[in-house]
Amino acid sequence: MARIDSLALDGVTRRFGAHAALSDLNLEIAGGEFIALLGPSGCGKSTALNCLAGLLPLTSGSIRLDGHRIDHLPPERRGFGMVFQNYALFPHLTVRANIGFGLKMAGVPKADAATRVERALDLVHLTDQARKRPGQLSGGQQQRVAIARAVVLEPRLVLMDEPLSNLDAKLRLEMRTEIRRLHQSLGLTTVYVTHDQEEALSLADRLVLLKDGRVQQTGTGEDVYLHPANRYVASFMGYRNMLTLPVLDADREQAVLAVGGERLTGRNRGSVGAGQRATAALRPEDITVTTAPGGLRAAVEVVEYHGREMVVQGRLKDGQEVHFTTPERLAPGDDVRLTAPEHRVLVFAEGPS
Ligand SMILES: Nc1ncnc2c1ncn2[C@@H]1O[C@H](COP(=O)(O)OP(=O)(O)O)[C@@H](O)[C@H]1O
Ligand SMILES: [Mg+2]
Known part of the structure; x- marks a missing residue:
């Protein structure tokens, strides 16, 4: 050979x-x-x-x-x-x-x-x-x-x-x-x-x-x-959610973003700073529906049945679309709270790629 x-x-x-x-x-x-x-x-x-x-x-x-x-x-x-x-x-x-x-x-x-x-x-x-x-x-x-x-x-x-x-x-x-x-x-x-x-x-x-x-x-x-x-x-590798959000606070490791009245914390991947706008990249399967307070509020719009779980399109309070998966039986019109582990939220600077 x-x-x-x-x-x-x-x-x-x-x-x-x-x-x-x-x-x-x-x-x-x-x-x-x-x-x-x-x-x-x-x-x-x-x-x-x-x-x-x-x-x-x-x-x-x-x-x-x-x-x-x-x-x-x-x-x-x-x-x-x-x-x-x-x-x-x-x-x-x-x-x-x-x-x-x-x-x-x-x-x-x-x-x-x-x-x-x-x-x-x-x-x-x-x-x-x-x-x-x-x-x-x-x-x-x-x-x-x-x-x-x-x-x-x-x-x-x-x-x-x-x-x-x-x-x-x-x-x-x-x-x-x-x-x-x-x-x-x-x-x-x-x-x-x-x-x-x-x-x-x-x-x-x-x-x-x-x-x-x-x-x-x-x-x-x-x-x-x-x-x-x-x-x-990120987008090519399945980070389907690309949310554009204002940065409340950031250091080299972490960035805290505002979503309406709630907060989303992620890994700072693009040296973004407080006061800027940034993109939070999130996979649908890394988001979970929670009953705990503090999650991002979203209204359910479309529910697709995928066997073991549902693939859901919802809308955040600020109007942006959000995609997530859940084993729960949700229906259009439901109000949910969403959360994602900090290390699975990637925060990139806004702008070309
Ligand atoms: N023979 C060719 N003449 C002119 N442009 C070409 C030719 N082959 C490819 N291109 C252009 O080069 C770029 C890359 O093409 P290609 O390598 O075939 O892409 P991919 O395989 O990723 O789809 C495209 O913009 C395509 O239009
Ligand atoms: Mg080709």
Whole structure:
């Protein structure tokens, strides 16, 4: 197995005319790591992946594999495997032949190739389907063929661009587990592009969050989930409540905000000071309905049933919308008091991101 020690992206930039699709991407990937590039549509994820693959030349910057520059090499000389959203399988070839195609092209001896193809088929649980053609398979099975076709070449790096986004919700979950399992058993260094934060969190060792071609934060799932670097990352990572509130009091650790006549205390993440306005970022699931005095008063407006709990949209006394979850049976028009633990309320300075 071709195992790399490191892949270093240094100032990687790609412009289309005057538009910078990717600006100054710096990232060092260790051998065996699973990295997710995450962000909304148009933030530069595919551009970054295509630069890595050699499908797009860099405008500036460099890419080094184990210390050697590779950014001038054509795609086929980089030895990377790619999996795309549309599987791009050969429709007239069987599953087995699709998986073996690259080995044949590479001139791998027949017996060796056959063994590797059988192993890859087994790995993605498609041995029973090996004689079918892609058109006879479900979307999930076709994507498994595409993955097997990439990993059978034992690539130094696997690049995946939203490989699951054409699948329905149930299959997407199954394939996610499959990809995780494959990574656990093969340890292939992987760069995985997705706009789905849950997918990124569940798969990756580290996440790189992009906005308008610029990195906003790089860190483990726990880092970006619990300690988002700014409002943009917070909002992308599920901090659905972004309340704009006046600051009553603040020090380096803490900020106390006013909500009507009540107070909300949180962690000061943006050096905000008393007298300013700030944004309190809060996850719906970190808010609880309380009977204790002092909570934020809200009127219930919309209640959605989600099985174990209700997802509720309410309105604070100052008119701002608030989203929270609760196991309680609430109804529109109910008055509630809401509270959240101080360490789960992130206070950012107002203004761009
Ligand atoms: N071939 C191209 N020509 C011009 N603009 C492009 C091209 N490819 C991508 N872009 C632009 O670069 C930005 C990033 O695109 P892309 O990397 O495809 O985003 P993502 O994969 O995150 O959705 C977008 O604004 C997109 O319109
Ligand atoms: Mg894309």
